[in-house]
Amino acid sequence: MKKLMMTFGGICLVIVALLGLQWGxxxxxxxxxxxxxxxxxxxWGDYIDPSxxxxxxKETGYKVNYQTFDSNExxxxxxxxxxxxxxxxxxxxxxxxKLKDAGLLAKLDKKQLTGMNNLNPQFLNQSFDRGNQYSIxxxxxxxxxxxxxxxVNGSELTNWSALWSAKYRxxxxxxxxxxDILGMTLISQGKSVNDQNVADxxxxxxxxxxxxxxxxxxxxxxxxxxxxxxxGSLAVTYSGEAKNAMExxxxxxxxxxxxxxxxxxxxxxxxKSAEHKxxxxxxxxxxxxxxxxxxxxxxxxYATANKAAYERLPKSVQNDKAFxxxxxxxxxxxxxxxxxxxxxQLYNDAFxxxxxxxx
Amino acid sequence: xxxxxxxxxxAYLGVYGLWLLAFVVAPLLLLLIQSLNVPGQGLSLANYRDxxxxxxxxxxxxxxxxxxxxxxxxxxxxxxxxxxxxxxxxHRQFWLLLVILPTWINLLLKTxxxxxxxxxxxxxxxxxxAMGFGSQQLLFTNGAFLLVAAYIExxxxxxxxxxxxxxxxxxxxxxxxxxxxxxxxxxxxxIWPLSMPxxxxxxxxxxxxxLSLFMxxxxxxxxxxxxxxxxxxxxxxxxxxxxxxxTIGVVxxxxxxxxxxxxxxxxxxxxxxxx
Amino acid sequence: MKIxxxxxLAFCFFLLYAPILFLAVYSFNSGDAMQGFAGFSWVxxxxxxxxxxxxxxxxxxxxxxxxxxLIATAIGTIGALAIYRTERRLLKQTLLGLNNVLLxxxxxxxGAAFLILMTALGLKLGFLTVLLAHVAFSIPIVxxxxxxxxxxxxxxxxxxxSDLGAKPTExxxxxxxxxxxxxxxxxxFMALTYSLDDFAVTFFVTGxxxxxxxxxxxxxxxxxxxxxxxxxxxxxxxxxxxxxxGYYAYSQKTTSRKATKLxxxxx
Numbered sequence: 001m002k003k004l005m006m007t008f009g010g011i012c013l014v015i016v017a018l019l020g021l022q023w024g025x026x027x028x029x030x031x032x033x034x035x036x037x038x039x040x041x042x043x044w045g046d047y048i049d050p051s052x053x054x055x056x057x058k059e060t061g062y063k064v065n066y067q068t069f070d071s072n073e074x075x076x077x078x079x080x081x082x083x084x085x086x087x088x089x090x091x092x093x094x095x096x097x098k099l100k101d102a103g104l105l106a107k108l109d110k111k112q113l114t115g116m117n118n119l120n121p122q123f124l125n126q127s128f129d130r131g132n133q134y135s136i137x138x139x140x141x142x143x144x145x146x147x148x149x150x151x152v153n154g155s156e157l158t159n160w161s162a163l164w165s166a167k168y169r170x171x172x173x174x175x176x177x178x179x180d181i182l183g184m185t186l187i188s189q190g191k192s193v194n195d196q197n198v199a200d201x202x203x204x205x206x207x208x209x210x211x212x213x214x215x216x217x218x219x220x221x222x223x224x225x226x227x228x229x230x231x232g233s234l235a236v237t238y239s240g241e242a243k244n245a246m247e248x249x250x251x252x253x254x255x256x257x258x259x260x261x262x263x264x265x266x267x268x269x270x271x272k273s274a275e276h277k278x279x280x281x282x283x284x285x286x287x288x289x290x291x292x293x294x295x296x297x298x299x300x301x302y303a304t305a306n307k308a309a310y311e312r313l314p315k316s317v318q319n320d321k322a323f324x325x326x327x328x329x330x331x332x333x334x335x336x337x338x339x340x341x342x343x344x345q346l347y348n349d350a351f352x353x354x355x356x357x358x359x
Numbered sequence: 360x361x362x363x364x365x366x367x368x369x370a371y372l373g374v375y376g377l378w379l380l381a382f383v384v385a386p387l388l389l390l391l392i393q394s395l396n397v398p399g400q401g402l403s404l405a406n407y408r409d410x411x412x413x414x415x416x417x418x419x420x421x422x423x424x425x426x427x428x429x430x431x432x433x434x435x436x437x438x439x440x441x442x443x444x445x446x447x448x449x450h451r452q453f454w455l456l457l458v459i460l461p462t463w464i465n466l467l468l469k470t471x472x473x474x475x476x477x478x479x480x481x482x483x484x485x486x487x488x489a490m491g492f493g494s495q496q497l498l499f500t501n502g503a504f505l506l507v508a509a510y511i512e513x514x515x516x517x518x519x520x521x522x523x524x525x526x527x528x529x530x531x532x533x534x535x536x537x538x539x540x541x542x543x544x545x546x547x548x549x550i551w552p553l554s555m556p557x558x559x560x561x562x563x564x565x566x567x568x569x570l571s572l573f574m575x576x577x578x579x580x581x582x583x584x585x586x587x588x589x590x591x592x593x594x595x596x597x598x599x600x601x602x603x604x605x606t607i608g609v610v611x612x613x614x615x616x617x618x619x620x621x622x623x624x625x626x627x628x629x630x631x632x633x634x
Numbered sequence: 635m636k637i638x639x640x641x642x643l644a645f646c647f648f649l650l651y652a653p654i655l656f657l658a659v660y661s662f663n664s665g666d667a668m669q670g671f672a673g674f675s676w677v678x679x680x681x682x683x684x685x686x687x688x689x690x691x692x693x694x695x696x697x698x699x700x701x702x703x704l705i706a707t708a709i710g711t712i713g714a715l716a717i718y719r720t721e722r723r724l725l726k727q728t729l730l731g732l733n734n735v736l737l738x739x740x741x742x743x744x745g746a747a748f749l750i751l752m753t754a755l756g757l758k759l760g761f762l763t764v765l766l767a768h769v770a771f772s773i774p775i776v777x778x779x780x781x782x783x784x785x786x787x788x789x790x791x792x793x794x795x796s797d798l799g800a801k802p803t804e805x806x807x808x809x810x811x812x813x814x815x816x817x818x819x820x821x822x823f824m825a826l827t828y829s830l831d832d833f834a835v836t837f838f839v840t841g842x843x844x845x846x847x848x849x850x851x852x853x854x855x856x857x858x859x860x861x862x863x864x865x866x867x868x869x870x871x872x873x874x875x876x877x878x879x880g881y882y883a884y885s886q887k888t889t890s891r892k893a894t895k896l897x898x899x900x901x
Binding site: 003011065244 | 697
Binding site: 371375379382385386387390437440454458463467469475510514518559571591604605 | 649653715716717727732737743748773778779781801817826830831848859874875885
């Protein structure tokens with residue numbers, strides 16, 4: 001009994017000590033308070049240069065509560081359920097549409113937005129948010145093929161069907177996403193990534209299952225680790241992931257097949273439940289400033305949607321055709337439309353059956 | 360005297376019961392309602408019908424049970440001798456804490472470390488090559504998946520077994536040895552039966568969560584093994600069909616309740632026979 | 635026999651610590667990834683020291699884990715006593731079954747259910763909701779660790795104590811609790827483990843700027859988890875190691891007498 005009391009008493013003391021430490025840290029940082037000058041920024045983990053937030057606080061006086069999520073759908077659930085008032089969030093394209101349709105977004109007041117001219121018109125007025133009434137683009141990218149130059153001749157990867165070649169047996173890694181993998185199969189068959197036709201989907205599933213002998217694994221975010229380690233020679237993945245892997249392994253290269261691909265955009269939105277809209281607009285405008293956007297793009301390494309910022313980037317980045325592809329490629333990119341639950345389910349079931357077919 | 364004791368029991372039941380109501384029964388009801396509330400159809404059993412008539416889902420169920428079983432067996436195989444060795448050490452409590460310590464490191468991080476260790480040019484392959492064998496494909500194999508899963512579950516198995524072993528009166532094995540039993544006989548006839556409660560707890564804490572593993576299946580297994588956990592995760596986080604996700608959850612819970620009922624009943628009967 | 639034992643111990647500890655050593659070694663990598671050691675450097679530790687947001691999250695995580703485990707251990711022990719003392723078989727089975735529900739439910743389901751529950755109750759998401767959730771999912775493991783100890787307990791001990799005139803409170807604090815103490819400790823440590831490791835449930839019920847280490851690490855996966863986290867894990871493990879050593883050295887003093895007695899008994 002004495003030992004029990006001693007141990008648990010000790011633990012209580014440790015808790016108190018930790019609380020004290022936390023209080024000290026909060027006081028020195030003076031940022032955690034949720035006063036009226038603090039906005040909650042809901043973003044992917046590590047998806048902004050942290051120094052930008054500190055500079056923003058210094059410059060405007062608004063404090064930022066940075067909270068993170070790991071998937072669009074998880075973020076949607078949190079915003080929908082309430083309980084926290086997020087002031088600024090970063091959903092991807094189709095999720096903007098879903099949030100908008102669910103009435104969870106606040107209409108942007110264009111009068112309060114500055115620096116809209118800095119944005120590249122290419123990425124404005126997209127199908128998921130016509131006229132950018134609810135969102136402005138943050139970063140963008142593509143779906144493509146990441147490959148190892150030592151093992152694969154990049155010039156052969158001009159279209160998606162190249163993946164089906166018998167010489168890539170057991171060498172292909174796929175990203176674990178029904179929409180992306182079925183989407184690229186649909187494109188290889190001359191269809192749209194937003195195809196809503198049962199026969200087309202069945203045909204795509206059929207073609208996809210014949211890819212199975214080439215597929216080594218179907219993985220998530222860790223794909224970049226695997227490719228950097230040389231676990232596969234080719235991978236179907238996003239440009240952001242590819243960039244990350246290429247920084248780790250110089251033998252890797254990234255290409256977008258010429259028969260078309262998906263264009264993804266991460267966007268800044270203000271949820272309807274936001275309580276600090278003033279501060280949210282201030283941060284949006286701050287992130288739109290060419291110098292800030294350029295700094296952020298350098299830190300994250302994704303392609304910026306800010307034209308003025310793009311012009312400030314080093315020439316080597318600007319001319320990197322893999323991440324800022326030429327116009328003819330850009331013209332063939334398609335943005336995902338938001339599917340209703342029925343179609344999301346159909347795509348997912350098809351993908352699940354494909355995965356189970358693997359033994 | 361007895362009435363005070365009874366009041367104590369009632370107080371315990373009250374505190375515990377309240378918690379059960381708020382954080383188990385209430386969520387459980389929510390889950391059940393959600394699984395019956397099919398979008399666009401109102402209350403219906405459609406989800407359950409779909410589950411039990413769908414090939415892929417039944418295949419996943421079989422997969423889950425099979426792999427959970429394998430994980431439990433492997434974990435038990437490693438843990439039981441380990442717990443036995445630990446109890447014989449001089450500074451056993453210290454070593455036991457060292458077994459638990461690795462669990463305090465983030466799971467994702469440890470999995471990334473395994474990716475590095477098991478990779479094509481990872482440490483393990485380098486040592487295999489140093490021994491004169493060719494490099495092996497380790498990642499995305501069932502072996503790697505089982506290894507990492509067992510690694511994660513290991514402390515949850517060791518701890519209860521270790522506790523059960525420590526409780527065995529040291530006089531019993533000593534007596535058995537004095538009476539001429541070999542150490543294997545002592546282990547089989549004395550130690551193993553007496554440590555059963557610990558083994559049972561260990562099996563429960565490993566098998567049940569193993570049914571719904573999902574992260575490792577993707578990270579290390581490359582989705583070659585697909586369990587119900589994967590399906591549930593997808594229904595909650597990708598297709599956002601919470602209704603069907605809940606259905607799978609309810610099925611899992613009922614399956615667990617059945618297994619528990621079956622295992623305890625058998626034990627009861629045995630006891631009565633002995634009496 | 636001795637050699638086999640030693641070999642098995644060495645093997646198990648090697649297995650347990652191989653990935654951890656791997657993480658720790660790479661925390662000193664001057665490069666940016668857990669691949670290709672480029673050279674020794676403290677750079678990730680410096681990054682960590684400057685990242686006050688991450689340090690705050692670490693403190694949050696520790697406070698949460700310790701507090702929730704403490705509460706869960708208390709309620710869990712009470713729960714185990716309740717199940718143990720219940721005479722009616724059906725009630726006993728029901729209680730045990732309900733206890734295990736949270737163990738079998740996948741984290742995502744628990745998280746989603748708790749989120750609905752807590753928003754329905756009108757709670758503001760944050761430290762309190764996460765604490766409640768962690769207490770909730772830690773209790774079953776405590777019960778599972780304590781219950782076998784109670785079942786193994788010699789009933790005569792309790793009966794003898796009450797025959798000798800001990801009050802129920804005395805029986806509890808002087809007989810029952812000391813006997814089941816190993817189970818309680820085990821439960822506490824397991825609860826701590828669950829709490830430190832949990833991502834899915836925490837993610838759903840957190841909000842308003844409160845975050846834990848696991849949530850932070852998982853949400854960094856898309857960008858790639860930086861070696862700063864390795865550095866952090868190395869420090870935390872080092873600290874835990876020192877704590878364990880200290881705790882052990884302390885308890886060694888008090889239990890050494892008992893241990894020698896036990897040995898004499900065996901001889």
